[in-house]
Amino acid sequence: DQQVKQNSPSLSVQEGRISILNCDYTNSMFDYFLWYKKYPAEGPTFLISISSIKDKNEDGRFTVFLNKSAKHLSLHIVPSQPGDSAVYFCAAYKPGTASKLTFGTGTRLQVTL
Amino acid sequence: EAGVAQSPRYKIIEKRQSVAFWCNPISGHATLYWYQQILGQGPKLLIQFQNNGVVDDSQLPKDRFSAERLKGVDSTLKIQPAKLEDSAVYLCASSPPARGAGEQYFGPGTRLTVT
Numbered sequence: 001d002q003q004v005k006q007n008s009p010s011l012s013v014q015e016g017r018i019s020i021l022n023c024d025y026t027n028s029m030f031d032y033f034l035w036y037k038k039y040p041a042e043g044p045t046f047l048i049s050i051s052s053i054k055d056k057n058e059d060g061r062f063t064v065f066l067n068k069s070a071k072h073l074s075l076h077i078v079p080s081q082p083g084d085s086a087v088y089f090c091a092a093y094k095p096g097t098a099s100k101l102t103f104g105t106g107t108r109l110q111v112t113l
Numbered sequence: 114e115a116g117v118a119q120s121p122r123y124k125i126i127e128k129r130q131s132v133a134f135w136c137n138p139i140s141g142h143a144t145l146y147w148y149q150q151i152l153g154q155g156p157k158l159l160i161q162f163q164n165n166g167v168v169d170d171s172q173l174p175k176d177r178f179s180a181e182r183l184k185g186v187d188s189t190l191k192i193q194p195a196k197l198e199d200s201a202v203y204l205c206a207s208s209p210p211a212r213g214a215g216e217q218y219f220g221p222g223t224r225l226t227v228t
Binding site for chain 2 (some may be wrong): 007009032034042043044045049088089091093095096098099100101103104105106108
């Protein structure tokens with residue numbers, strides 16, 4: 001079963017505008033949520049994370065919002081830049097000895113000039 | 114600091130053949146993960162090692178997949194015999210001691226094509 005879902009396979013945004021990527025989850029046991037960015041022929045790289053005790057975390061142009069009641073999180077990129085064009089994966093986990101990441105299916109972001 | 118190294122980067126084999134992938138994690142990282150990423154999907158954990166012991170291999174198809182991490186450093190993942198549906202990118206990741214799943218560093222992956 002798909003515990004982490006990204007319903008938009010792709011998104012196109014103009015340079016300078018805001019990009020909003022969405023993610024939904026079904027497992028209420030998840031405590032931490034992360035966003036990874038992946039360029040072609042490279043492995044995913046960590047972008048930003050948020051704990052379930054927070055509703056917002058900001059790092060430069062990247063902000064993640066968490067709505068626990070709706071089991072929904074979003075990544076905002078503002079302003080968007082051409083170098084942000086990549087596939088973005090949402091992931092979640094519950095800390096523990098055998099904690100593991102559960103990934104969404106990814107959203108391909110294209111930032112156009 | 115050197116990142117996670119994987120080889121080969123690309124591999125094409127016929128079905129029923131065998132193949133092996135190699136991973137060298139970041140120095141000092143105790144936990145090592147192997148993921149399978151099928152086109153259009155997110156990475157799926159196959160197996161997780163803590164040092165040289167297996168922590169989780171619940172999603173590893175053990176009838177054809179095997180993995181080992183000798184001496185708690187390098188790891189190999191083997192498929193024998195391969196099936197068409199094994200075509201995917203195989204990602205290796207590692208994390209520092211006591212940092213858990215939330216701090217993983219990924220290698221570039223091995224793209225496997227089974228014909």
